Amino acid sequence: MKKLIYVTGLLALLGWGCNSQPNNTVYTNAGSTPPNVVLIMADDMGYNDLGCYGNATIKTPNIDRLAALGMRLTDYHTNGVVCSPTRAALLTGLYPQEAGVEGVVTAKSHRASGMSPSKFTLAEYLKESGHTTALFGKWHLGYQPEFGPNVQGFDQFKGFVSGNVDYFSHIDQEGFEDWWNNNQIQNEAGYLTDLISKNAIEFLEKKEDDKPFFLYLAHGAPHYPYQGPNDTADRTVGGSFPIQGSREDKKKAYKEMIESLDKNVGKVIDYLDKNKLTDNTLVIFCSDNGGTRNVGSNAPLSGHKGQVYEGGHRVPAIFYWKDKIQPGVSEELVLSMDLFPTIASLLDLEVPKDLSGKDLSVIFDQTKADKNIEERTVFWRFKNQGAARKGNWKLLKIDGEAKLYNLSTDIKETADVKEEFPDVFQELNRAYEEWEFGLKEETILT
Structure with a gap:
């Protein structure tokens, strides 16, 4: 049973369904369909791994374009310095400790554990607001179906539940098959990054025209194993394999992986553009923690993934909503746990009470530009x-x-x-x- 603190928000959502248009919204010219949300998360991407954040070697024209057309954040931080805690914070609007996930939900030691289904998530909130919800890619908050995406608000899930999988065979680092179609193991041929965008576009093609959607694309890239799109599988079921992949030049593979990620971000944005969905869709891009010590770049920051120095948790983040969010750069302090209340507010929904994250929609919503952000x-x-x-x-x-x-x-x-x-x-x-x-x-x- 969900917490009573959300009753106010849910009543507001029920009330919303009785009106053709929400009041005092930033999308009053977008038509009667409530806004959509596309949340794209990279895995282990460092602060300096994109062109729009200063990288001169890795080519990321599609993400750079999002940054040029949207709001690029320079003081955005993940709540965790490793994968699982940030994902828990983002979905619950809580500190990872409050969500019960302070460390990595590992493939070796936590196969029967996960984030409690009693935690109320952004997916559940948007689903109850009328959105169709889908996750394609990485979950990493529990290995068994009772801790999976389908019990945490996602109508559809295709992807993997572990921390990382082979980009081709989709086998986790303990040698288990890990590609799911909702609650069933069902492998699917293809390079991981391509599969995520392929499934996203298929979802968009089949969606109901009059129903808004929340699409969470949790990419594996550029997390190891370091495999570019032209490589081959390293992992086999129960086999012996190098955890980080067999490529000798891992930095080159890392570059290929980010450039493939950028290409696939472009595919999704192009689909939204061509199908006239961009005007009514909030797009967010971010990473789950800082880059790794040996292949990622967190310049000019010190530290890396796994550390509480800036390089461990200050990462790229971009908010894009055509004609709704003015292009620019924000230096405001934002954390992963702020996304839940901020998204709710930008969509003109009642922000749930008692979240540790804060509604920072004032940064992106010009109708709230006269409001001050309280220091915390x-x-x-x-x-x-x-x-x-x-x-x-x-x-x-x-x-x-x-x-x-x-x-x-x-x-x-x-x-x-x-x-x-x-x-x-x-x-x-x-x-x-x-x-x-x-x-x-x-x-x-x-």
Whole structure:
């Protein structure tokens, strides 16, 4: 049974169904059909892995075009520094710890575990608002159907439930088949990145014309195994294989994988354009954590995936909605958990109460441009690491040692200034301790 805190929102949704047009909406000229949402998530993509974020080597014209036509965020952060926690936060609007998923839901150790179905998700919320919901790609919040996408609000699911699969054989890193059609294993031939966009377009072709949709495209790229579209399978069922793939030049494979991802993003956007869906569709692109140490680029940040330094959680993010979101660059602090309430608000739905994420639609909605964003303190925790951020101040705690950084002058987090600013240090340290103490933790997957 879902939490009572959502009753207000659901009543609002029921009321919406009685009107041909919602009130005070940013899409009043888009027609009577409520807006659609396309959420595209890359896997392990670093802050500097796209052309629009400064990469001069990897060619990403389609995503760069989204950034040019939409709002590019330069201070967007994942709630986790590895895959599962961010996905939990994005879907629930909560901190990963509150969602019960602080660490990776691994193929080896957590095959009977997952995020509790009692957690209310963005997919459930939009489904109850009248949207058809579909996930194509990576789930990574539970291996068994009782923890799967179909019990968390998705009408359709085609993809994999583990952290990574072979891009061709779709076998996970423990040697199990991992390509699902809803609740059944049902392999499908094709390169992983191509399959996700293929299934997305087939979904769009079959959708009901008068019904809005929420399409979540959770790509595997550029997570290992490092396999470009012209490579072949490495993994076999129960076999022995190199976890990261057999390609010797992994950086070149990584480049091919991102460029394939970009091509497939372009396919989906082109379909929306050609079928006159762009005007009524909010498109969001983001990554689930920072790039890896050896192949990803997080420049100019320090750190990488698995760390609470900026490089572990500051990632690319783009919001695009033709003629609704004005092109530009936002320097506002945004986290994965903010997407749930922000999407709800942009679609003119009642924002659920008691979410840890905040409605930041003011950044994207010109009708709310006169509203101020209240400064807040946000937190990260992973294993022996913790961090707190308020404004440009960031507290970093690793193995019990705490440091303070001023990100406005030290984005690389190299100069500890806690001695110069003891009051700021004590404030953030106290806030972090209070946040930890106040967490109502369930079974935390670490």
